[in-house]
Amino acid sequence: MTVAASMSDAPLDAVNSLGFAKSPAETRVVVAMSGGVDSSVVAAMLAEQGYDVIGVTLQLYDHGAALAKKGACCAGQDIHDARRVAERIGVPHYVLDYENKFREAVMEEFAESYLGGATPVPCIRCNERVKFRDLLATARDLDADCMATGHYIRRVDGAAGPELHMAADPSRDQSYFLFSTTPEQLDFLRFPLGGLANKSETRALAARYGLAVADKPDSQDICFVPNGDYASVIEKLRPGAGEPGEIVDQAGNVVGAHQGVIRYTVGQRRGLGIGGLAEPMYVVRLDPAARQVIVGPKSALATSIVPVGEVNWLGDEAFDAVPERHIAVRVRSTRLPVPAILRATGRRTAEVELLDPEEGVSPGQACVFYALDGSRVFGGGWIVARRSK
The missing domain is CATH 2.40.30.10 (Translation factors)
Known part of the structure; x- marks a missing residue:
C-alpha cells in the first residue's frame, strides 16, 4: 500500500490528498496527537507528503494520575510519546492544558449520569465537547486549513456536502463514538486512516516511518478511570455516591443488598450476589432516588x-x-x-x-x-x- 492510497476519499479534481486546490506545502494541518500509534502515523504520513503539519496534544486530567496510568490516551507517557514522534518527523508540537475544560465538560457529567441511573459514554462527550469543539477552535486560531485525527472513520464528499461513513475495517470502526460530529465540524475534519484495510497496515506504516510507538498497545480504558473502576472515580467526584441499598425484583420484593447504585448497569448479571433464585436475574432498571437496583429475568431486558x-x-x-x-x-x-x-x-x-x-x-x-x-x-x-x- 502507498501512503497516497490511504487518502482515497479526496475529490478526484483536488490538487492534494486532503481535498484542497493547492499544494500540500501551502496546506496547514493541525494533527490531534494522542501519543498513540494511530495519530502518530497520521502526523508522519502528512509530513511525508509535504503538508505544513502542527501537532497538538491535550493534557486532560491530573498530571500525577496521568503519569501513573497505563493503557489510556492523553496520559503523561502519551504526551512524552507524542513529543518524540513530532521530533522524529520534524514538525512543531504543542501541549495544551485542557484539564479544567475536560473536568467540566466530561468528568462532571459522567458522575452525574451515573448518579442518575444512566450508563454514560464519556469518550463521545470528549470528542464532542473538547476535541471537536475546543481543539478544533484552536486549530482555526492557528490558521489551519483542516484538523486531522487518527480515528477509524471516513469522510466522503457527497452531492450535498461532506458525509460521514464507517471505516473500511469494520473491526476498527469508531463511528459510534463520533456520531455527534456536526456538519460544520465534518467540513473541517480529515480522517486519513479510515480507508485502511486493517490495523496491521497502520503499524506497518509506523515501523516504516521509524516511530517508537509502532508496537505500542491500543488504549483500552476510559482515560480517567483507572483499571475500569468507575465507582471509585464517581465517589471521588461525588463523595457519598456509593451509599448502600436494596436489590428488589420487579414486584418490589427485596432479594438482596448492594453497595451503591453506581456499581451497576442495565443488563448486568455478574456480581449481584443474589444466588438461590428460581432463574438467573439481570439488572433491568436503576432507581437512584430510592437507592434500589431492580432485577428481573432475561426476558425483561x-x-x-x-x-x-x-x-x-x-x-x-x-x-x-x-x-x-x-x-x-x-x-x-x-x-x-x-x-x-x-x-x-x-x-x-x-x-x-x-x-x-x-x-x-x-x-x-x-x-x-x-x-x-x-x-x-x-x-x-x-x-x-x-x-x-
Whole structure:
C-alpha cells in the first residue's frame, strides 16, 4: 500500500490528498496527537507528503494520575510519546492544558449520569465537547486549513456536502463514538486512516516511518478511570455516591443488598450476589432516588422502542422532514447495526423502533443511525429512557 492510497476519499479534481486546490506545502494541518500509534502515523504520513503539519496534544486530567496510568490516551507517557514522534518527523508540537475544560465538560457529567441511573459514554462527550469543539477552535486560531485525527472513520464528499461513513475495517470502526460530529465540524475534519484495510497496515506504516510507538498497545480504558473502576472515580467526584441499598425484583420484593447504585448497569448479571433464585436475574432498571437496583429475568431486558434525545442529524434533508425512515441503528459500541424505524418526534428528539428487540438498552448510551444498505452514518442521539413494546 502507498501512503497516497490511504487518502482515497479526496475529490478526484483536488490538487492534494486532503481535498484542497493547492499544494500540500501551502496546506496547514493541525494533527490531534494522542501519543498513540494511530495519530502518530497520521502526523508522519502528512509530513511525508509535504503538508505544513502542527501537532497538538491535550493534557486532560491530573498530571500525577496521568503519569501513573497505563493503557489510556492523553496520559503523561502519551504526551512524552507524542513529543518524540513530532521530533522524529520534524514538525512543531504543542501541549495544551485542557484539564479544567475536560473536568467540566466530561468528568462532571459522567458522575452525574451515573448518579442518575444512566450508563454514560464519556469518550463521545470528549470528542464532542473538547476535541471537536475546543481543539478544533484552536486549530482555526492557528490558521489551519483542516484538523486531522487518527480515528477509524471516513469522510466522503457527497452531492450535498461532506458525509460521514464507517471505516473500511469494520473491526476498527469508531463511528459510534463520533456520531455527534456536526456538519460544520465534518467540513473541517480529515480522517486519513479510515480507508485502511486493517490495523496491521497502520503499524506497518509506523515501523516504516521509524516511530517508537509502532508496537505500542491500543488504549483500552476510559482515560480517567483507572483499571475500569468507575465507582471509585464517581465517589471521588461525588463523595457519598456509593451509599448502600436494596436489590428488589420487579414486584418490589427485596432479594438482596448492594453497595451503591453506581456499581451497576442495565443488563448486568455478574456480581449481584443474589444466588438461590428460581432463574438467573439481570439488572433491568436503576432507581437512584430510592437507592434500589431492580432485577428481573432475561426476558425483561428485551426492548423494541427506544426514545432518543439530543439528536445530531447528518442526512441531506432536515431531520423532521420525513415522518418515518427505515435505517440501521447501533445501541452499544460493541454491537453491529440492526434494522430499525426512525420516527422524528421533534427537531432533536426521536423514537426508534427496533425490528428485533435488543437486550440491555440503557439510558445514557448512544443510539447511532446508519444507512440500511450502506456505510453512511446519519448521526444519532442519546437514549433517554426505555420501555418494552
